[in-house]
Amino acid sequence: MTQLVVRRLIPIDRERVFDAWLDPARLARFMCPTTAKRATADVDPRVGGRFRIVMFHPEVDANGVVHTGEYLLIDRPSRLAFTWESQFTEGITTVVTIDFIERGTSTEVVLTHDRLPPQALEAHRRGWTDILGLLGESAG
Amino acid sequence: MPRQTLDTVYAALADPTRRAIIGLLVHGDTTVGALADKFPISFNGVSKHVKVLERAGLVARRVTGREHWLTLEPAPLAKASRWLEHYRAFWETRLAALERILVDEDKPRPSRKRPRK
Numbered sequence: 001m002t003q004l005v006v007r008r009l010i011p012i013d014r015e016r017v018f019d020a021w022l023d024p025a026r027l028a029r030f031m032c033p034t035t036a037k038r039a040t041a042d043v044d045p046r047v048g049g050r051f052r053i054v055m056f057h058p059e060v061d062a063n064g065v066v067h068t069g070e071y072l073l074i075d076r077p078s079r080l081a082f083t084w085e086s087q088f089t090e091g092i093t094t095v096v097t098i099d100f101i102e103r104g105t106s107t108e109v110v111l112t113h114d115r116l117p118p119q120a121l122e123a124h125r126r127g128w129t130d131i132l133g134l135l136g137e138s139a140g
Numbered sequence: 141m142p143r144q145t146l147d148t149v150y151a152a153l154a155d156p157t158r159r160a161i162i163g164l165l166v167h168g169d170t171t172v173g174a175l176a177d178k179f180p181i182s183f184n185g186v187s188k189h190v191k192v193l194e195r196a197g198l199v200a201r202r203v204t205g206r207e208h209w210l211t212l213e214p215a216p217l218a219k220a221s222r223w224l225e226h227y228r229a230f231w232e233t234r235l236a237a238l239e240r241i242l243v244d245e246d247k248p249r250p251s252r253k254r255p256r257k
Contacts (some may be wrong), residue, residue, distance in 0.1 A: 004224045004228050004231075005229055006228060006231040006232050006235060008232075008235040008236070008238075008239065010235075010238065010239045010242065011239075011243065012239070012242045012243065012246075017238070017242065020238060020241070020242060022241070026238075026241060026242075029237070029241050030234055030237040030240075030241050031234055031237075032237070032239040033233065033234075085195060108246065109235055109238075111231050111235065113227050113231065115150070
């Protein structure tokens with residue numbers, strides 16, 4: 001409920017996959033949802049630096065949907081972490097951590113999105129599965 | 141749900157005793173007194189945890205005579221979990237797009253050639 005993990009095996013070496021996340025031109029392209037007309041990205045790729053991605057959905061909001069965050073960890077080419085804030089996170093700061101794992105000539109990208117501020121993450125990490133299982137029982 | 145409420149939900153669920161209380165309420169309503177008997181902490185301790193769950197909107201209380209009955213209110217949890225579904229779909233399509241643009245860069249395209257680094 002507070003954490004989700006998405007994985008994908010990409011047939012590209014780790015350095016290129018990693019670098020795409022900090023390259024504004026590539027970032028703007030792959031962060032542009034299919035429902036959006038276009039996206040822009042500005043990045044300050046250093047720990048403590050910020051990024052800003054604006055997705056333009058003409059039918060939703062002409063001014064664009066703004067996603068911003070701050071880089072928490074830049075460990076090329078194995079790990080990248082940043083905060084993620086947008087209207088979809090309802091004003092709450094969330095944290096995205098991406099692990100880039102070498103799989104031969106490919107890269108397994110493991111993206112973890114936590115809905116809690118970083119200082120609270122470790123304390124909150126355990127114990128959710130049991131609750132969700134019980135609620136599933138209750139609903140079913 | 142306003143931000144404060146969602147924050148309160150997460151804070152409420154961060155504690156193992158409060159998660160255990162939710163776990164018991166899943167099986168049906170109970171009284172504060174019955175809950176207190178199940179935990180190795182004082183009645184006041186249990187009562188404080190229940191108040192946190194109430195403030196988060198996870199538990200509702202009704203008073204019948206001297207008994208305080210507690211009912212689980214799963215709506216805040218359901219709302220919170222919708223966030224996950226939104227972002228699961230979002231990141232899955234973004235990673236697919238990332239793969240597509242990187243793989244495309246490797247393909248020679250004489251008509252739309254891009255400068256390479």
